[in-house]
Amino acid sequence: MNQTLHQRVRWAAWIAAAAVAVCVLLLTISYAAARLQAPRDEKTVAELKRKVREDASFAPRIEAEHKRITAALQQRRKRDDVIAIVLLLAASLFVAAAKWLAACGGRRQLPMDRLVQLKAAPRQGPALTLPAAPGGAEEPHQAFVERIVEQHGRSREAAIPILQAIQAHYRYLPDEALKLVCELTEITPAQIAGSSSFYSQFRRSPRGRHVVRVCHGTACHVAGARLITDELRRRLEIPGGADTDAQRLFTVDEVACVGCCSLAPVIMVDGQTVGKLTPTGACDALDGIRSPSPA
Numbered sequence: 477m478n479q480t481l482h483q484r485v486r487w488a489a490w491i492a493a494a495a496v497a498v499c500v501l502l503l504t505i506s507y508a509a510a511r512l513q514a515p516r517d518e519k520t521v522a523e524l525k526r527k528v529r530e531d532a533s534f535a536p537r538i539e540a541e542h543k544r545i546t547a548a549l550q551q552r553r554k555r556d557d558v559i560a561i562v563l564l565l566a567a568s569l570f571v572a573a574a575k576w577l578a579a580c581g582g583r584r585q586l587p588m589d590r591l592v593q594l595k596a597a598p599r600q601g602p603a604l605t606l607p608a609a610p611g612g613a614e615e616p617h618q619a620f621v622e623r624i625v626e627q628h629g630r631s632r633e634a635a636i637p638i639l640q641a642i643q644a645h646y647r648y649l650p651d652e653a654l655k656l657v658c659e660l661t662e663i664t665p666a667q668i669a670g671s672s673s674f675y676s677q678f679r680r681s682p683r684g685r686h687v688v689r690v691c692h693g694t695a696c697h698v699a700g701a702r703l704i705t706d707e708l709r710r711r712l713e714i715p716g717g718a719d720t721d722a723q724r725l726f727t728v729d730e731v732a733c734v735g736c737c738s739l740a741p742v743i744m745v746d747g748q749t750v751g752k753l754t755p756t757g758a759c760d761a762l763d764g765i766r767s768p769s770p771a
């Protein structure tokens with residue numbers, strides 16, 4: 477359902493953008509037409525005035541001409557007002573939709589097609605191998621999924637608590653765990669896709685053992701947050717489009733103001749705030765917690 481919502485918002489953004497373009501075009505045409513028409517009207521009135529001086533019977537025609545020009549002007553203003561209102565509404569809708577899509581776009585979308593295929597095709601062969609849970613949980617992974625399903629139920633209403641439990645255990649939602657959930661419950665791949673992409677608490681990609689949040693609030697942005705993020709990503713060799721290094725040691729997130737603007741630029745490493753940083757200083761701050769072993 478939320479996937480449908482995503483598509484609808486995308487369509488709304490496109491329609492709003494098209495409406496903005498049409499309104500701007502109409503206003504431009506209206507303005508250009510008025511600029512072209514004004515000299516013609518002035519010329520007509522001047523001509524009539526000249527004729528009135530020679531023949532008084534032309535006086536009513538001047539009055540009629542003035543009325544026509546005034547009526548045309550008022551009509552154009554009304555039309556432009558309506559277009560301007562539509563333009564404002566469309567622009568507001570576009571900005572709102574674009575913000576929503578941008579917020580959703582930061583999270584990797586669920587490969588729904590793949591999950592649907594998995595749901596359709598019963599699993600055969602050896603048991604699934606789930607990624608290791610952080611913290612070295614001793615419980616077998618399949619047993620973990622079965623346990624949380626038993627705990628929260630098999631109905632569709634249990635989707636969010638189950639996803640939350642998986643997220644809390646693995647710090648992201650592994651495809652293999654989601655497949656097991658689909659097999660063991662009435663929850664559908666589409667429902668999982670919708671929930672996991674709609675709620676920002678869910679991640680579809682693995683998280684590093686340490687989470688580095690780089691503040692990109694206004695104060696930190698002005699103080700060089702972008703340089704810090706870029707340097708961290710470069711030093712940690714995080715590829716473009718990803719937020720976690722290959723060893724799953726560090727995840728670098730860009731976040732809004734964390735409330736320590738006087739220390740800008742600020743990063744938070746596993747919840748600890750470090751401020752007044754340079755790009756090099758930010759990398760040095762990670763050196764103390766670097767570990768050669770992967771998560």
Ligand code: FES
Nearest residue numbers: 691693696733736
């Ligand atoms: S803007 Fe970074 S802490 Fe406020």
